Amino acid sequence: MTDISHNMAQSGSSPAASHQTLKVLEKQIYRGPNVYGPQPMIRYQLDLGVLDQKSSHHLTDFESRLLGLLPALGQQGESSSGPDGLASQMPEAQLQKEGGLGHVAGQVAVQLQRLAGSSVTSSTALPVKGKLGVYNVLYHYREERVGLIAGAVALRLVNSLLPAEVQGLQGLSLLLPEGVGRIDLQAPFDLEIELKELRRLTKLYTLGPTTRSLVDEAERRGIPHLRLDDDSLVQLGYGKYQQQIRASITSHTPYIATNTASDKALTKKLLDRAGLPVPQGAVVYSAEEAVQAARRLRGAVVTKPLNGNHGRGVSLNLTTPEEIRQGFAEARQHSKAVVIEQYYTGHDHRVLVIHGEVVAVAERVPAHVVGNGSQTITELVEQVNQDPRRGNGHENVMTRIVINAHVLEVLTRSGRSPQSVPAAGEVVFLCDTANLSTGGTAIDRTDVIHPQNATIARRAAQVIGLDVAGIDLISPDITRSVHDTGGGIVEVNAAPGFRMHLQPSEGQSRNVAAPVLNMLFPPGTPCRMPIISITGTNGKSTTARMVAHIMKHAGKVVGLTTSNGIYINNEQIVNGDTTGPKSAKVVLSDPNVEVAVLETARGGILREGLGFDQADVGAVLNIQPDHLGLKGVQTLEDLAAVKSLVVQVVTDSGTSVLNADDPLTLGMRDKARGQLTLFSMRGARDCSPELQEHIAAGGTAVVREPTVLGDEVVLYQDGQRWPVMRTRDIPATLGGAAQVNVQNALAATAIAVAQQVPVAVIRSALGHFSTSFEQSPGRLNLYDGHPFRVLLDYAHNPSGLEHLRDLITHLRPPRGRVIGVLGVAGDRRDEDIRQMGQLAAEAFDELVVREDHYRRGRPSGEGAKLVDEGARAAGMDPEHLTTILREEEAVAHALQQAREGDLVVVLVTNVEATWQQIRDFDSSQTVRERRPEDPSHQGAFHD
Numbered sequence: 001m002t003d004i005s006h007n008m009a010q011s012g013s014s015p016a017a018s019h020q021t022l023k024v025l026e027k028q029i030y031r032g033p034n035v036y037g038p039q040p041m042i043r044y045q046l047d048l049g050v051l052d053q054k055s056s057h058h059l060t061d062f063e064s065r066l067l068g069l070l071p072a073l074g075q076q077g078e079s080s081s082g083p084d085g086l087a088s089q090m091p092e093a094q095l096q097k098e099g100g101l102g103h104v105a106g107q108v109a110v111q112l113q114r115l116a117g118s119s120v121t122s123s124t125a126l127p128v129k130g131k132l133g134v135y136n137v138l139y140h141y142r143e144e145r146v147g148l149i150a151g152a153v154a155l156r157l158v159n160s161l162l163p164a165e166v167q168g169l170q171g172l173s174l175l176l177p178e179g180v181g182r183i184d185l186q187a188p189f190d191l192e193i194e195l196k197e198l199r200r201l202t203k204l205y206t207l208g209p210t211t212r213s214l215v216d217e218a219e220r221r222g223i224p225h226l227r228l229d230d231d232s233l234v235q236l237g238y239g240k241y242q243q244q245i246r247a248s249i250t251s252h253t254p255y256i257a258t259n260t261a262s263d264k265a266l267t268k269k270l271l272d273r274a275g276l277p278v279p280q281g282a283v284v285y286s287a288e289e290a291v292q293a294a295r296r297l298r299g300a301v302v303t304k305p306l307n308g309n310h311g312r313g314v315s316l317n318l319t320t321p322e323e324i325r326q327g328f329a330e331a332r333q334h335s336k337a338v339v340i341e342q343y344y345t346g347h348d349h350r351v352l353v354i355h356g357e358v359v360a361v362a363e364r365v366p367a368h369v370v371g372n373g374s375q376t377i378t379e380l381v382e383q384v385n386q387d388p389r390r391g392n393g394h395e396n397v398m399t400r401i402v403i404n405a406h407v408l409e410v411l412t413r414s415g416r417s418p419q420s421v422p423a424a425g426e427v428v429f430l431c432d433t434a435n436l437s438t439g440g441t442a443i444d445r446t447d448v449i450h451p452q453n454a455t456i457a458r459r460a461a462q463v464i465g466l467d468v469a470g471i472d473l474i475s476p477d478i479t480r481s482v483h484d485t486g487g488g489i490v491e492v493n494a495a496p497g498f499r500m501h502l503q504p505s506e507g508q509s510r511n512v513a514a515p516v517l518n519m520l521f522p523p524g525t526p527c528r529m530p531i532i533s534i535t536g537t538n539g540k541s542t543t544a545r546m547v548a549h550i551m552k553h554a555g556k557v558v559g560l561t562t563s564n565g566i567y568i569n570n571e572q573i574v575n576g577d578t579t580g581p582k583s584a585k586v587v588l589s590d591p592n593v594e595v596a597v598l599e600t601a602r603g604g605i606l607r608e609g610l611g612f613d614q615a616d617v618g619a620v621l622n623i624q625p626d627h628l629g630l631k632g633v634q635t636l637e638d639l640a641a642v643k644s645l646v647v648q649v650v651t652d653s654g655t656s657v658l659n660a661d662d663p664l665t666l667g668m669r670d671k672a673r674g675q676l677t678l679f680s681m682r683g684a685r686d687c688s689p690e691l692q693e694h695i696a697a698g699g700t701a702v703v704r705e706p707t708v709l710g711d712e713v714v715l716y717q718d719g720q721r722w723p724v725m726r727t728r729d730i731p732a733t734l735g736g737a738a739q740v741n742v743q744n745a746l747a748a749t750a751i752a753v754a755q756q757v758p759v760a761v762i763r764s765a766l767g768h769f770s771t772s773f774e775q776s777p778g779r780l781n782l783y784d785g786h787p788f789r790v791l792l793d794y795a796h797n798p799s800g801l802e803h804l805r806d807l808i809t810h811l812r813p814p815r816g817r818v819i820g821v822l823g824v825a826g827d828r829r830d831e832d833i834r835q836m837g838q839l840a841a842e843a844f845d846e847l848v849v850r851e852d853h854y855r856r857g858r859p860s861g862e863g864a865k866l867v868d869e870g871a872r873a874a875g876m877d878p879e880h881l882t883t884i885l886r887e888e889e890a891v892a893h894a895l896q897q898a899r900e901g902d903l904v905v906v907l908v909t910n911v912e913a914t915w916q917q918i919r920d921f922d923s924s925q926t927v928r929e930r931r932p933e934d935p936s937h938q939g940a941f942h943d
Contacts (some may be wrong), residue, residue: 006869021158021168023047026132029144029150030582030587033649035642036138039121042147043110044137044155045128046102052133054200065161066104090302099125101158102135108154109139109147116150116198117391118142119204121529128632128668142155143205146198149183151175153194160189167622186695196658202391208232210247210498211669217513223527223611226589228688237527238595238612243520245535248468249495250520257465261494262307266337267464274463276456277488281341287325292338294324300343302490303327307333311433315409317343323413330406344474346487348434349445349458351471352501353511355519358454360501360510361446363478367401367430371422377411378403378418379428380738389505390439401430401439414465442500444507445478452481460489466831468516470496501692529593532751533646534622535600536799537639539744540579542732542779543621544599546748553765554757556594557589563601563794564777564911568593576911580604588612595755602633610649617754618646618672619657621747623664624799625832640664649670654753657747660691660701677701677754679746681739683714686924704742704751712738713749715759724749725763731770737810738780778911780807786923788816789902794916796825798835805843808905816901820844821869821908823851823887824860830866838869839892844905846897849873849883850890853909886918895921 026045030036031526036043059203067074074783106123114121123139142149152172171685172185182197207215211232218225218236226235245249260266268278282293283306287861299322305558313334315327322339331338346460348438369380381401384390390398401407401417407430414428422428434440453473461469471495476485501510521527534544541562550726552570559565561583566574574583577608579601587596590613600610623640633639647656656672659665660680668674676699679692683703687695695701699718704727713724728736745766752762771780780796786899791811795804808818821842822894825831840847849864849871864883871881884890889907898904908914 008435021049021170022155022164024050024052024155024173027148027173028607029148030609032609032611032848033071033613033645035605036126036136038613038649040142040144040609041138041140042144042151044105046105046125046135046155047131047139048099048133048135049099050133051162052099053103054614059161061519062164063163066108066157068205068314069157070115072109073107073111078517085114093647099133099135100126102137105151105158106137106139108157109137109150111174112150112153112157112195112198113141113146113202113213115412116200116202118146143202145205146201149194149198149201152183152185153191153198156185156194156736164275171355179315184843185497205230206890207234208247209502211245213498213502213511213513213565214245214248214516217511217517221517221521221527223517223521224588226585228589229662231733235589238531238588239529239590239596240557240592241526242589243528245516245520247495248498248516249892250466250467250516252519253494254465254467255470258494260464261466261469261492261744264304264306264308264491265337265372266331267492268341270463271460271489272466274459276460276463277482279342279488279490280343281339281872283337284328284340285337287328289322289342290328290338291321294318294321297340299344300345301327301339302338302339302343304330305331306337306339306766308334311431311435311438314433316432321564321775321911327411330409341490343644344487344490346474346485347478348478349449349473349475349478350442350496350500351449351454351473352496352498353457353461353466353471354470354512354515355467356458356462357515358457358545359446359451359515360512361444362442362500362504363445363448364434364436364500365441365443365505366432366434367407369401369422369428371424371426371428373424374421376419376421377416377430380422381418389503398441399437399439403430406438407431408473436497436500441505444501444504446508446510448479448500450479450481452483453478456482456489460492464492464494466492466494467519468496468889481744498501527594528616530616530755531588531596531614532617532619532755533598533600533610533612533615533649534621534747535602535605535643535753536619536665537624537797538803539621539740539747540599540601541794543744543747543751544597545764545776545779546732547751549599549769549775550757550762550765551597551755552756553593553768554752554761558595559590559593560597560599561587561601569732578665581608583612586605599700602639602645604632605645610645613649614653614654615646615649616649616654617657617751618648618654618674619648619670619747620647620659621744622662622664622799623661624797636664640668644668644671650674655700655751657750659693659743659747660688664691675700675754676693677750679703679743679750681746690888700750700753702753703748704746710743713742713746715749715753717753717794722726722759724759725766730766731768732766732776732780734780734782734807734810735773736762738771738807739809740800773915777915781915783915783918783920786895786898787922788898788902788904788923789813790895790898790906790918791902792906792908792911792918794911797828798832798839801836801839801843801907804907805839808843811903813901816903817845818843818905819846819848819894819898820850820901821850821889821903823849823900823909824850824863824867825909826863833863833872833874833890837867837872838874839875840867841871841874846880846894847876847882848890848894849881849909850887851885853887887914891917898923 025047028043030041102125110120110123111330120140125137153544159845182564215225223236234245265283271278284290300317300319301317313331317328318324328338349363351363360412385400390400431438457471462473472491474490475482498512534540539930548558551558557569561578562575563579565572566578566583579599581604582597620643646770650656652672655677656673656674657677660678677704681704683705695716701712705712705714711727715722727742747764747910773781776845783790795801824836849867851864882892894904
């Protein structure tokens, strides 16, 4: 997508003022495919000012000091490139480039995330056209809060290394929820403190090793995922085909099974009933009960919480009453009820059973040190913790050993203390349990487990009912059956951790995520529903609604996003403008949806990127002047570059649908992925050369062709011509007069054909699609319940108003007037707003100018004044111009002025409220012949 990113990076107009400090102008988080690349990334727009001209030899000791703080930056090789073309280079090479400090800042942001434990790829800096010394600094992230703070820390670090006379950092803010990111931007920079905060956030918000392994395996298989919370709840797949995981708990894990596994006494009872080897024991509620139960069991015992996990509160090999009382007290900290049971002699093994099969076995060794005859246990622990594979919690392959109360108790039982000096070669165990979370290690034993032991583990998982189970099996020799050696099952774990199998301390690593994905998505099982993304300047909403209507006729449950709201199977679940990525994710997360039809607007793409990774159909309807001058989109070519993103993310087996009549849209065919389908209002002999060539080559096209019976929608495919229906038989075209809806119907047909919907179904669906408010709110809605006619529409740019003007010539009453109500959003250019006034003058006999709800920074009345100026410049008599700023009052005035036989055209923002206002209007009181003494409000201005 480099052509898009270059185009966007080169947009802009005004030069920046020269200054001595770094200045942050903008900050943006892209959560999906975006104009700079297919992966999530963060953009800081950075003004370097005079620093843009300073290379490394102008910045004394900058590079050496930077490498002193982040030596890994100098170990990446002279030049490498990430998967999305974002460059990674050594600081010296970065500084020599244009915008050198921007490149370095991006690379530092990447390196900081790596140091914090988040695996990210690369960064770059792109110049912003027309803004001297201004660059878009772009870098990847995996967790956006970590990524944002990494960028802020990177900028602070770079600034701290600059010569004192040019130091200074303006405009930097975190803009994160309260409590997230404990960095004082006003305090002097301290890398150690800020890197510590980054590590804290990484540990807090990034996925743990088990969930990460499942997400990574899903990505390798092309299965999309959505993170649903700040913990480990993740959706794999879209819509109807989704599955959910929370670590190793899956959508297939029964609730009863997880509850059973958490009750150790019940688990043991069920396993014993099934004939599986389990230790004898009892549930006790006091230390004395524990001592008495131990006497009955004879021999060494184990105490553990009835509802514990992760080895917390477990004490092993207890023989004396005092040890048993101490073990009870430790277990009681985690559960009111305590299990006391026989102690099995042997090695602790975790047998991982997934979908009824043993997929991995690990021998777990409790945290321990090996004496050398000179160092204390405390010193030996410190030495062990120097292993780079050890980290805090679950962040690394192994966990650091902590000398806590349990370790002290274990040492006391063996007659030692942390100050004891073990003999050379002596192994000192520090914990009773072998959990990795307490510093234990794991040795892979998958290939040597005895078949009978594997059968015992498989049956245990089946008895409890777990799809993913961790069976803790004590065995003196895992290569021999426990029926011969003694030992058995001491615990069955729901949500077992994968870390010991993914990265054992010794032995072969096992991809245990793969069998989970095989279970959730067996071969041939879909993980995605069709995603249809529709963009363009005009016609998006109507086309999306037509497509949704067709797909519903085809028997699908449809999720639809539009500028009016989100609909699931025709039921509106969210009201408002829902054309951005967040709304797309609502549809993709709905478990009922079989097809997603997404109206995809420019604003959402520029703000966050797309809300999906790939599309089965990407359609671009047209590129017309609208929203120019905003967010770096200065020209129609810029706008086309943004909107072309939807056809660049089409799958190889998908379809790109383009308007052959629009030069900028047609020009996207070189970027478009998948199969190409064109649609055109000019069929038969009027075909453009490009369209003729496409059809002649057997390509798919949907065109309007004139016939003796009227215009017809025709499908060309594989060299065959297939009539679909006459345009006048599509109610939404108002008998063929609404040419804009003819064009929308062509696009909808092309999209439906791409989804292999039969022509008969398309014909039937379009034959029942009208411009009623219920089917297409705010799009050519006609109301005939008054002596005059009312047309409600959402035309909001010159191109849309031109189409409406042409339609009005067909709807114009023979003896009545056309009264219009118009307002324009404030984020349009002055010339665009004036043009709207000019077009209104051509379309309406009377014009009521209102103020749009979205002034977007303009003073009150300014937008309405520009519309008025445009209408007057076009020759409209000021006596037929009225300005009433409030939308509801402007509409009421137009309705009150209407006489029998008139046509009132209402172009508003609040579609639902205005439609209700039109329906509720009491036309029985309207004056059919305006009396001379009645005020007509000509030229009036009401605020």
